[in-house]
Amino acid sequence: MVMHDKFGKRYQFNIFLYVLHYSKMKYITLTWDRKQDTLFQCLKESFEHTGGVPRLYIFNGWRNIH
Numbered sequence: 479m480v481m482h483d484k485f486g487k488r489y490q491f492n493i494f495l496y497v498l499h500y501s502k503m504k505y506i507t508l509t510w511d512r513k514q515d516t517l518f519q520c521l522k523e524s525f526e527h528t529g530g531v532p533r534l535y536i537f538n539g540w541r542n543i544h
Contacts, residue, residue, distance in 0.1 A: 496524035503528055 480490050492512055496505040505524040509516050525531045 494520040
């Protein structure tokens, strides 16, 4: 995603969204890159936020992860 501030400076960022299937509890954060380390950090934070690790998780947009 790309946004510009009021001075025209360009900012490119990504959105990480984690949604639990049944409860629909969500965790969202912005990242500056799509690196594997960033993904693992986002997953760790989302598991801490929701109080555990699910038995199964499904990635949407897997091909976008670098």
